[in-house]
Structure formats: structure tokens, C-alpha cells
Amino acid sequence: MEKKIAVIKGDGIGPEIVNEALKVIEAIAQKYKHTFEYQYIDMGGASIDKYGVPLTDEAITIAKASDAVLLGSIGGDTNTSPWYQLEPTLRPEAGLLKMRKELGLFANLRPAYLYDELKGACPLKEEITEGGFDMMIMRELTGGLYFGERETKEIDGQMVAHDNLVYSESEIRRIAKRSFDIAMKRRKKVTSVDKANVLDTSRLWRKIVNEVAVDYPEVELEHMLVDNAAMQLVKDPRQFDVILTENMFGDILSDEASMVTGSIGMLSSASLREDTLGMYEPSHGSAPDIAGQNIANPIATILSAAMMLRYSFDMDEEAKNIEDAIEKVLKAGYRTVDIMSEDKQQVTCSQMGDLIVENL
Numbered sequence: 001m002e003k004k005i006a007v008i009k010g011d012g013i014g015p016e017i018v019n020e021a022l023k024v025i026e027a028i029a030q031k032y033k034h035t036f037e038y039q040y041i042d043m044g045g046a047s048i049d050k051y052g053v054p055l056t057d058e059a060i061t062i063a064k065a066s067d068a069v070l071l072g073s074i075g076g077d078t079n080t081s082p083w084y085q086l087e088p089t090l091r092p093e094a095g096l097l098k099m100r101k102e103l104g105l106f107a108n109l110r111p112a113y114l115y116d117e118l119k120g121a122c123p124l125k126e127e128i129t130e131g132g133f134d135m136m137i138m139r140e141l142t143g144g145l146y147f148g149e150r151e152t153k154e155i156d157g158q159m160v161a162h163d164n165l166v167y168s169e170s171e172i173r174r175i176a177k178r179s180f181d182i183a184m185k186r187r188k189k190v191t192s193v194d195k196a197n198v199l200d201t202s203r204l205w206r207k208i209v210n211e212v213a214v215d216y217p218e219v220e221l222e223h224m225l226v227d228n229a230a231m232q233l234v235k236d237p238r239q240f241d242v243i244l245t246e247n248m249f250g251d252i253l254s255d256e257a258s259m260v261t262g263s264i265g266m267l268s269s270a271s272l273r274e275d276t277l278g279m280y281e282p283s284h285g286s287a288p289d290i291a292g293q294n295i296a297n298p299i300a301t302i303l304s305a306a307m308m309l310r311y312s313f314d315m316d317e318e319a320k321n322i323e324d325a326i327e328k329v330l331k332a333g334y335r336t337v338d339i340m341s342e343d344k345q346q347v348t349c350s351q352m353g354d355l356i357v358e359n360l
């Protein structure tokens with residue numbers, strides 16, 4: 001199979017971790033006889049330094065013409081970097097928001113998976129994490145409270161602010177369909193999270209999710225109120241497979257879910273639209289404090305590349321091959337500094353990439 005990948009190395013540790021992900025997918029290409037064509041584009045600080053803007057029209061055109069976008073991370077030290085002296089629309093993050101908008105990426109996927117070997121890093125009690133957990137948070141990314149009309153004004157001598165929470169039937173239907181499709185590739189359970197006891201948007205959300213569920217008789221659907229979901233995530237995370245939710249609830253719950261895994265350098269993410277194009281990136285930032293030292297953990301980016309193979313290229317076996325190789329390397333006791341513990345062998349960012357390739 002031939003696929004075009006737009007690669008954005010980004011800032012800070014971005015180039016180091018993306019290089020390792022490219023090493024791994026090139027090895028996959030050779031093993032399974034695929035051809036991946038890479039087109040390198042700039043975004044964030046690197047683009048500001050070269051072109052004066054965090055994302056150029058040319059970069060957007062290249063991304064749109066590709067089958068998937070692989071991103072490291074963007075941004076610098078927000079206290080010291082000159083990028084943060086610029087007006088907000090010219091800062092690194094503005095490039096990322098623009099890219100998401102231009103590509104129409106409405107579904108954000110964040111897996112939270114507890115590796116047996118990294119249980120020590122999980123802040124939950126052992127009896128709760130026994131047997132591990134493996135869930136996927138599906139967050140609606142382009143609607144809801146963050147995109148509604150907002151205003152702050154003075155009324156009767158005091159300041160009053162409002163933010164509008166709006167969802168249309170079609171916005172709910174497309175993320176629901178995507179979630180059920182993904183559940184079909186996993187353990188076939190969807191937990192739809194809302195606040196239907198209070199909010200009209202949530203009642204519409206529940207109605208549309210129920211309608212979509214009719215087309216997926218194999219998938220078990222349950223509805224859960226967001227306050228209960230926040231509790232259940234720490235009480236019994238094993239019960240979840242796919243969690244489907246709106247933008248703000250997803251923002252909060254996905255951070256909670258990733259915290260319970262305990263290791264930021266291991267968490268991948270994907271942002272998708274209706275067709276197969278997606279953007280794949282680690283959940284963490286550009287870690288300027290450790291940039292250029294070859295000590296960053298590349299696993300979140302390598303797992304994001306595996307998601308790219310699964311969700312944009314429909315290469316399930318290849319993705320599983322990468323995930324299994326990572327598990328083998330961890331089982332063998334190799335760790336980057338962020339997940340290092342006693343009796344384990346510390347390796348660099350590039351050594352971790354090499355070890356994963358060796359175990360494919």
C-alpha cells in the first residue's frame with residue numbers, strides 16, 4: 001500500500017521523538033511491503049522562526065493532500081521563549097488550532113492504557129488496577145461550549161459573562177458513529193457521558209446516540225452522567241472501553257484518564273474527521289526542559305504512529321505489531337528516564353526507538 005504522510009517535527013523534543021517514530025514506521029513499511037512517502041512541513045515555533053507565522057497556507061495545502069499527519073509537539077518555554085511575546089494569533093499554539101480547524105478534525109481520541117510493567121506509576125490502589133485497564137476517550141473537538149458565542153458585559157452595575165453551549169444533531173451523529181466504529185475494533189462497549197438530568201444539549205446528545213446505536217447491534221451502549229463518570233474513572237477504570245463525550249466533558253475526563261496511567265511520555269492521541277485523514281500526536285507537550293538531550297520518551301509518539309496505521313490506513317496488524325513490540329521492550333526492563341525505576345535499564349530516546357524496531 002502507498003501512503004502520503006505529512007510530518008511535522010515541531011519544537012523542543014518534537015524532532016527527537018518524531019525521528020524515532022519514523023524509524024519504527026519505516027521498519028514496518030519494509031516488513032509489510034508498504035511505501036510511505038514523507039513530506040516535511042513546519043508548524044509552531046519552527047514555522048514562526050522561518051516564516052513569521054505559526055502555520056503557512058502551503059503547509060495546510062500539503063497536510064490536506066496527505067493521507068495522515070504525524071506531529072511531534074509544538075511550543076516553547078512559555079515564560080522565556082520570545083514566541084510568547086507575540087500577539088496570541090501568532091504564537092505556536094495558534095498554528096495547531098488552525099491546522100485542526102482547516103482539516104475539520106472533529107473527533108479526538110485519547111487512549112488510556114495501563115501497562116502491567118508500569119503499574120508502579122499508577123496512583124490508584126493495586127486492587128483497583130489488578131488486571132490493568134484499556135480505554136479510549138472519544139471527545140467531540142469542534143463544537144459545544146468552547147465554540148459557542150460568548151460575551152462579558154456590564155448589566156445593572158455588575159459584570160456578567162455568558163458562554164453558549166450548542167450542539168446540532170449532525171455534530172452529535174458523526175462523533176457517535178465514529179465512536180461505535182472504533183468500539184467495533186475493540187471490546188464493543190460504548191459509555192456515552194452527558195449531563196442529561198440538567199442540560200438540553202445532553203438530552204439531544206442521548207437521543208441521537210441511541211439512534212446511532214441501532215445500527216450497531218453488537219455494541220453494548222450505556223449512558224452515564226458526567227459526575228458519576230469522573231468518580232467511576234478512579235473507582236473502577238476497568239469497566240470502560242470507549243467513552244464517548246462532548247467537548248468540555250472530554251477535555252476534563254481525558255486528562256483524568258491519562259493521569260491514572262501515571263506516565264505522560266506513554267500517551268498517544270489522534271484527531272480524526274469523517275473520512276480517513278487524521279492527525280496523530282503524543283498527548284504531552286514539547287518538553288523544552290529536556291530538549292536536545294536525547295533522553296525524551298518516544299513511546300507516546302510511536303504509539304500515535306501506530307494509531308495512524310490503524311485508523312487512517314486500516315493496517316490493524318501492523319499497528320498491533322508496534323504495540324506488542326513496545327510491550328516486549330518494557331517487559332525486558334528497558335526504560336527512558338521518565339519511567340525509570342529500580343533494577344531497570346535506562347536507555348536514551350534513540351536507543352528506545354532502536355529496541356522497538358528490533359522487537360517488531
Ligand code: NAD
Pocket residue numbers: 013072073074075076077078093096264265281283284285286287288289290295296297298300338
Ligand atoms: P510538557 O508536556 O511539555 O512537559 C511537562 C513535563 O513532562 C516536563 O517536565 C517534561 O520534561 C515532561 N515530559 C513531557 N513529555 C515527555 C517525554 N516524552 N519524555 C519525558 N518527559 C516528558 O508540558 P509543558 O511543560 O506544560 O509545556 C511545554 C510546551 O509544550 C508549552 O509551550 C506548551 O504550550 C506546549 N504544549 C504543546 C502541546 C501540543 O503540541 N499538542 C500539548 C501540550 C503542551
